[in-house]
Amino acid sequence: MKEEQKMSKPILATTSLAGCFGCHMSILDIDERILQLIELVEFNKSPINDIKTFTKAVDIGIIEGGCCNSENVEILKYFRKNCKILISIGECAIMGGLPALRNGIPIEECIHEAYIGGPTVQLNKNHILPNDDELPMLLDRVYPCHEIVKIDYFLPGCPPQADLIWNALVALITGDPMKLPYEVIKFD
Amino acid sequence: MSNLVKFKIDGTECMAEKGSYIVDAALENGIYIPTLCNMPGVKPKGACRVCSVRINGRLMTSCTTPVSDGMEIESNSADILDLRKAIIELMFVSGNHFCPSCEKSGNCELQALGYRYKMMVPRFLYDFPVRKVDASSPKIIKDQNRCIQCKRCIKTIKDEQGRSLFAFHKRGHDLEVILDQDLGKKITEELADLAMKNCPVGSIIKKEKGFEQAIGRRMYDHQPIGIEDK
Numbered sequence: 001m002k003e004e005q006k007m008s009k010p011i012l013a014t015t016s017l018a019g020c021f022g023c024h025m026s027i028l029d030i031d032e033r034i035l036q037l038i039e040l041v042e043f044n045k046s047p048i049n050d051i052k053t054f055t056k057a058v059d060i061g062i063i064e065g066g067c068c069n070s071e072n073v074e075i076l077k078y079f080r081k082n083c084k085i086l087i088s089i090g091e092c093a094i095m096g097g098l099p100a101l102r103n104g105i106p107i108e109e110c111i112h113e114a115y116i117g118g119p120t121v122q123l124n125k126n127h128i129l130p131n132d133d134e135l136p137m138l139l140d141r142v143y144p145c146h147e148i149v150k151i152d153y154f155l156p157g158c159p160p161q162a163d164l165i166w167n168a169l170v171a172l173i174t175g176d177p178m179k180l181p182y183e184v185i186k187f188d
Numbered sequence: 189m190s191n192l193v194k195f196k197i198d199g200t201e202c203m204a205e206k207g208s209y210i211v212d213a214a215l216e217n218g219i220y221i222p223t224l225c226n227m228p229g230v231k232p233k234g235a236c237r238v239c240s241v242r243i244n245g246r247l248m249t250s251c252t253t254p255v256s257d258g259m260e261i262e263s264n265s266a267d268i269l270d271l272r273k274a275i276i277e278l279m280f281v282s283g284n285h286f287c288p289s290c291e292k293s294g295n296c297e298l299q300a301l302g303y304r305y306k307m308m309v310p311r312f313l314y315d316f317p318v319r320k321v322d323a324s325s326p327k328i329i330k331d332q333n334r335c336i337q338c339k340r341c342i343k344t345i346k347d348e349q350g351r352s353l354f355a356f357h358k359r360g361h362d363l364e365v366i367l368d369q370d371l372g373k374k375i376t377e378e379l380a381d382l383a384m385k386n387c388p389v390g391s392i393i394k395k396e397k398g399f400e401q402a403i404g405r406r407m408y409d410h411q412p413i414g415i416e417d418k
Binding site for chain 2: 088091094095096097098100101103104141144146147153154155156158180182183185186187188
């Protein structure tokens with residue numbers, strides 16, 4: 001961490017893979033501390049500022065959501081390549097989360113339920129399944145991020161509490177030990 | 189002659205009644221040893237191993253081992269704490285424990301132990317086993333995805349004739365705790381409430397009772413499971 005301390009401003013990037021953006025909402029839930037955060041870090045690729053590609057080497061990458069399709073895997077690997085430290089935030093990134101509820105169901109059944117047989121399917125009279133080459137391929141199951149690339153830190157929660165994210169980022173940036181009171185570690 | 193024995197837990201002098209089990213004896217002396225399958229009033233069975241301690245260099249389950257005079261017990265050393273954490277992590281990866289969508293979340297003893305031991309991520313790979321949910325009873329749901337096979341329901345949920353409503357089914361890797369189809373249909377309201385309460389995880393859920401308490405008001409939202417370490 002000493003090296004990082006010398007840096008003028010660590011660079012932060014975030015992404016949401018197979019997640020619901022709840023974890024990003026939780027990042028914003030640090031309230032007025034967001035003003036301190038922009039003093040502490042410089043944002044690069046992130047849905048918060050809408051920067052689409054990395055423009056420089058990043059110090060901390062925050063990953064929300066697990067990997068349910070080929071695009072998630074590609075972006076996760078892109079993050080690993082460009083970030084010194086990767087943090088999995090939220091249950092989906094850590095264990096697949098709610099998308100992983102499909103893990104025991106064969107993929108054919110999932111697609112059939114979504115596009116043909118499901119009770120809310122009404123307009124797909126010709127029973128067309130999504131087959132455009134542009135669409136990412138679904139994986140056989142949903143994978144936690146650390147089963148695809150090396151992840152350095154994990155912040156559980158659904159979403160992780162704003163205080164947990166804040167405490168972790170401050171500890172990482174300043175090199176001080178992280179505050180971990182009982183109430184900030186939650187799995188829901 | 190008094191019926192008390194002296195023993196040590198992590199070097200702390202303790203005293204308890206002769207023949208009492210280590211978990212109970214420790215608690216009497218203000219020392220917490222975590223348990224999952226154990227519950228007061230039920231014969232201990234040492235199924236979950238979360239209460240493991242080291243006695244004379246051997247790992248023993250403290251819920252099934254009685255204290256004896258001069259016994260020296262190692263309980264809160266770094267490697268035993270890590271062993272317990274590993275056991276909890278194994279339970280998380282060997283079932284399908286989706287805390288965010290579980291009705292028992294916040295009141296779940298397995299989750300509470302995860303909090304107490306600061307489990308940020310299990311060190312093992314997730315198994316994602318394919319398991320069934322039995323919702324045939326009009327009052328309860330038996331979800332095999334969340335079952336940790338502690339046998340608490342088998343031992344405590346019995347009808348007026350003393351018949352267990354739950355039982356082990358199959359063996360080895362396929363072992364599961366199932367609800368008797370006939371008795372399950374006739375389960376009383378009180379017994380259904382008790383079954384959900386006695387299940388340490390969310391494997392037995394009372395129908396139409398999910399998510400009753402708001403987040404922040406559940407048992408382990410603010411208070412860790414067990415007592416404060418001295």
